[in-house]
Amino acid sequence: MNTAATNPTDEHADSHDHEHHDPRLAHHFDSHQQQFDTGKLGIWLFLVTEVLFFSGLFGFYAVYRSLHPEVFLYASQFLDTTLGAANTVVLLFSSLTMAWGVRCAQLGQTRGLLACLVITLACAAIFLGVKSFEYAEKAHHHLLPGNLYQSPENHGPVADAAAPATGTTATAGHGEADHAHEQLAADHSDESLFEKTKHTLSYISTALWVVILLSGIGLAVLFKNPNKKTLAAVAGCVLISAIGIQLGAYASIGYHHFGHAAEPTAQEIEMAKTAPAEYAKQTEKIPEPLLARTFFSVYFCMTGVHAIHIIGGMIAISWLIVRTVHGAFTTYYFGAVDFIGLYWHLVDLIWIYLFPLLYLIN
Amino acid sequence: MSDHAENDSHAENTQSCHVHIVPIKVLVGVFLALVALTVLTVEAAKVDVGSADVIVSMAIATVKASLVVFIFMHLWYDKPLNKIAFFFSIIFASFFLCMILLDSHAYDDYVNGFTQDKPPAGLASEPVVPAAPAVSAPVAAQKPEATPTK
Numbered sequence: 246m247n248t249a250a251t252n253p254t255d256e257h258a259d260s261h262d263h264e265h266h267d268p269r270l271a272h273h274f275d276s277h278q279q280q281f282d283t284g285k286l287g288i289w290l291f292l293v294t295e296v297l298f299f300s301g302l303f304g305f306y307a308v309y310r311s312l313h314p315e316v317f318l319y320a321s322q323f324l325d326t327t328l329g330a331a332n333t334v335v336l337l338f339s340s341l342t343m344a345w346g347v348r349c350a351q352l353g354q355t356r357g358l359l360a361c362l363v364i365t366l367a368c369a370a371i372f373l374g375v376k377s378f379e380y381a382e383k384a385h386h387h388l389l390p391g392n393l394y395q396s397p398e399n400h401g402p403v404a405d406a407a408a409p410a411t412g413t414t415a416t417a418g419h420g421e422a423d424h425a426h427e428q429l430a431a432d433h434s435d436e437s438l439f440e441k442t443k444h445t446l447s448y449i450s451t452a453l454w455v456v457i458l459l460s461g462i463g464l465a466v467l468f469k470n471p472n473k474k475t476l477a478a479v480a481g482c483v484l485i486s487a488i489g490i491q492l493g494a495y496a497s498i499g500y501h502h503f504g505h506a507a508e509p510t511a512q513e514i515e516m517a518k519t520a521p522a523e524y525a526k527q528t529e530k531i532p533e534p535l536l537a538r539t540f541f542s543v544y545f546c547m548t549g550v551h552a553i554h555i556i557g558g559m560i561a562i563s564w565l566i567v568r569t570v571h572g573a574f575t576t577y578y579f580g581a582v583d584f585i586g587l588y589w590h591l592v593d594l595i596w597i598y599l600f601p602l603l604y605l606i607n
Numbered sequence: 608m609s610d611h612a613e614n615d616s617h618a619e620n621t622q623s624c625h626v627h628i629v630p631i632k633v634l635v636g637v638f639l640a641l642v643a644l645t646v647l648t649v650e651a652a653k654v655d656v657g658s659a660d661v662i663v664s665m666a667i668a669t670v671k672a673s674l675v676v677f678i679f680m681h682l683w684y685d686k687p688l689n690k691i692a693f694f695f696s697i698i699f700a701s702f703f704l705c706m707i708l709l710d711s712h713a714y715d716d717y718v719n720g721f722t723q724d725k726p727p728a729g730l731a732s733e734p735v736v737p738a739a740p741a742v743s744a745p746v747a748a749q750k751p752e753a754t755p756t757k
Contacts, residue, residue, distance in 0.1 A: 332643060341635070341638040348628055354622075597675065
């Protein structure tokens with residue numbers, strides 16, 4: 246973004262021969278104000294195309310949900326609302342630090358800007374870590390788009406669900422008890438599923454430890470060297486991203502571990518009470534709607550494209566960190582920070598809509 | 608607001624850039640409001656309000672989105688041209704969604720009638736292709752005795 250302004254026009258300096266040429270001001274602009282306003286209109290036009298691009302995916306969602314609400318009702322029970330809500334808060338916090346960073350840049354506070362950008366990058370990485378846990382879990386559950394999908398009714402040890410639920414739900418009504426049984430059955434199959442997910446994530450986390458080690462060594466070696474600022478900053482960005490992803494993945498494993506050990510019964514009784522009766526009947530009658538797989542096509546499409554945007558944003562923020570380390574931004578030249586901030590807020594905005602649409606279907 | 612003073616000193620200089628700077632209090636307040644609305648939307652989803660569910664969660668999401676757009680993205684203080692560009696994109700996106708929803712439901716009756724005349728036999732037991740003809744199969748499977756509406 247704003248490459249015309251960010252590349253100092255050194256090669257033009259000879260031919261144009263301005264008397265006091267400002268390397269931060271592209272030669273075709275009269276003033277920094279003009280340069281900033283132009284860049285801002287450009288980034289807003291880019292955001293417009295992003296909105297229209299995502300509206301296609303939202304259209305896919307809207308048409309499919311209006312035609313087959315039962316599919317969404319059925320399939321959204323496989324999404325963990327707590328993880329989704331935690332991710333929402335993480336993204337909102339990264340939005341806050343980004344907006345704060347823009348403020349710091351406008352006021353010329355380089356240290357504050359650097360701190361805000363680093364926190365934003367870390368939050369983005371945590372988001373990706375939690376997302377990777379969710380994706381790994383769904384892959385092991387065979388809840389994948391298209392032909393990769395396998396019905397969760399036809400595999401896994403769901404059948405051995407019988408005994409242990411009776412004591413806890415004895416007071417509940419008949420239909421509710423049945424529903425609690427179902428919940429327990431899901432939990433039982435969850436155990437092996439969780440083990441498999443942890444196994445997969447252990448490979449990822451081993452790779453991440455290697456990355457953390459290497460980039461940490463790189464940062465430590467390059468940190469004091471004033472000639473290697475760029476490399477040191479890149480190593481730092483990689484280090485922060487890897488730590489963030491690691492943190493997100495471990496946090497969701499920990500949540501899954503303790504959350505299920507601590508409150509299995511209370512949660513299920515509450516679920517059985519709050520779930521509407523007709524929904525319980527419906528799940529008994531049609532356990533799995535036809536074309537339930539298409540929900541997961543929608544899910545992976547929308548969250549996947551969003552995750553790609555997160556990765557793009559992380560690269561852009563890393564670039565900002567490198568430039569901040571070089572002291573590129575001043576009170577009159579902070580356009581790049583503002584524009585990438587706008588992009589980052591738009592990514593947050595899309596998640597604000599995705600979260601209730603995918604995770605909160607009652 | 609008082610931050611403007613820092614830039615006002617070189618107003619005539621080309622090395623100046625006048626922008627609105629949002630105070631920290633406002634930023635943190637907006638963040639807390641966003642978190643509160645997230646909690647609210649999670650809690651609201653647990654209450655059964657039937658088909659109004661989507662409307663409630665979308666209304667809350669829109670409040671959150673406007674907070675982000677107006678305060679975090681400075682659009683409230685931005686130039687009219689940027690405001691117009693963004694709002695027209697939202698308007699056209701909603702036109703687009705409304706139109707495809709209208710269109711996809713315009714043929715409901717025909718599709719229902721067709722699938723009741725000829726229910727796709729293979730699909731009821733084993734879904735192989737999630738393609739267009741299969742779309743209305745569950746409707747037909749649930750209520751095969753219903754007559755097609757005119």
